[in-house]
Amino acid sequence: MTDALKPDAQYQILFDSNPQPMWVYDARTFRFLAVNEAAITHYGYSRSEFMSMTIKSIRLPETVTTLDSDASRNTGVWKHRKKDGSLIDVEVTSHGIVFDGKQAQLVLALDVTEKLKARFALQEKADELASMTQQLWHASKLVTMGELAASVAHELNNPLATVSLRAEALMDQLAHDEQKQRSLLIIISEVERMANLVTNLLQFTRRNYRQISTIDVREELTRSIDFISYYLRNRKIEVVREFDDSLAPIHADRQQLRQVFLNLMTNAGDAMPEGGVLTVRVHDQSERVVIEFADTGRGISASDLKKVWEPFFTSKAEGKGIGLGLSICSRIVEEHGGTISLKSEVGKGTTVRLTLPVANVALVEKPVVKSSMTASTENMHDAGTRHAGSSWMTSHQRR
Numbered sequence: 001m002t003d004a005l006k007p008d009a010q011y012q013i014l015f016d017s018n019p020q021p022m023w024v025y026d027a028r029t030f031r032f033l034a035v036n037e038a039a040i041t042h043y044g045y046s047r048s049e050f051m052s053m054t055i056k057s058i059r060l061p062e063t064v065t066t067l068d069s070d071a072s073r074n075t076g077v078w079k080h081r082k083k084d085g086s087l088i089d090v091e092v093t094s095h096g097i098v099f100d101g102k103q104a105q106l107v108l109a110l111d112v113t114e115k116l117k118a119r120f121a122l123q124e125k126a127d128e129l130a131s132m133t134q135q136l137w138h139a140s141k142l143v144t145m146g147e148l149a150a151s152v153a154h155e156l157n158n159p160l161a162t163v164s165l166r167a168e169a170l171m172d173q174l175a176h177d178e179q180k181q182r183s184l185l186i187i188i189s190e191v192e193r194m195a196n197l198v199t200n201l202l203q204f205t206r207r208n209y210r211q212i213s214t215i216d217v218r219e220e221l222t223r224s225i226d227f228i229s230y231y232l233r234n235r236k237i238e239v240v241r242e243f244d245d246s247l248a249p250i251h252a253d254r255q256q257l258r259q260v261f262l263n264l265m266t267n268a269g270d271a272m273p274e275g276g277v278l279t280v281r282v283h284d285q286s287e288r289v290v291i292e293f294a295d296t297g298r299g300i301s302a303s304d305l306k307k308v309w310e311p312f313f314t315s316k317a318e319g320k321g322i323g324l325g326l327s328i329c330s331r332i333v334e335e336h337g338g339t340i341s342l343k344s345e346v347g348k349g350t351t352v353r354l355t356l357p358v359a360n361v362a363l364v365e366k367p368v369v370k371s372s373m374t375a376s377t378e379n380m381h382d383a384g385t386r387h388a389g390s391s392w393m394t395s396h397q398r399r
């Protein structure tokens, strides 16, 4: 619909004094026919510059093709260029009129740049909030899982002890019956497995009873390796030790540390059913002891990599794994002020990397005098270079 704008002084005043930029342009040639003061101030062009321009001069080249004599198509949010070259977001309302006998468009241009910026900022905050909610949900899931695990473990402890005691008593009674004894042995070993599971579950939830002592990580690694050497040998897995000669001590709970090492080495062993090499490295670097378990196993797919830290995520067959190993490790390491990260390539292998803070030497009863400090520093540097640019997946990234 088109209206004839009467050459009325009052309309002229309304047009000129409108605080929002307004103009009239020729619907056929797109030339400006009139602009108000607000347009001149806001866009920076003088009135005569405006009059020598078309509407295309202030629109971005890529949006010019959408210009149409149909007013409804010109209404919307567009980018306009001001004289100083800056771009603004403008909400345009366009209205068909007859001006000086020509078909024209009367335009009201509302600068919404700040409004859009605020909307984007708000969107960003909303996204941030959504991701934090996700993290909180994950944390609460962990807590719930932990509580659930603790109560189940607690309830299982007593019946397990009873079964174990009864089975052992029966063993004595059936000393003459080898076949029944064999069955009983299976029952006893399965009960033992369940008891281990319960211990693991309790470990998963236990937070308080830590016994901190000063520890040489190499000794604990050696003990842990010895402890599962039978399991590893059975799977034709060769263990290579790359231990730094001089290593700072750490403060840690010995049992928990062993649990971490055993969990990680068991995982490595499970990933190499056809045999392979497990390299265990340890060195110190920037006030931290860095421990690595690198296997040549089947690796972890990109989709699983996101889930491995989740409690109860397992890719193992039923009865083989319950998916708590890495969650336990992650919790223990974090409680020790350390970090745990994992890097894997399908078909090539997986490396799990731990860092634990070096003990405050002032608190260590027997300070370890590091005679080969320089050599150690070089090793640190080597290690840093070795990992430069590699993408370690930390237990936090999952959240």
Ligand SMILES: Nc1ncnc2c1ncn2[C@@H]1O[C@H](COP(=O)(O)OP(=O)(O)OP(=O)(O)O)[C@@H](O)[C@H]1O
Binding pocket: 263, 267, 268, 271, 295, 297, 298, 299, 300, 304, 308, 313, 314, 315, 316, 320, 321, 322, 323, 324, 325, 326, 327, 350
């Ligand atoms: N070294 C590794 N190589 C390949 N996959 C691994 C390795 N370590 C962990 N994973 C993957 O991460 C999953 C989760 O490991 P996690 O130790 O938490 O549980 P699990 O070993 O399956 O069971 P659990 O440790 O409770 O007996 C494993 O099922 C496996 O898919």
Ligand SMILES: [Mg+2]
Binding pocket: 263, 266, 267, 321, 324, 325, 326
């Ligand atoms: Mg495991």
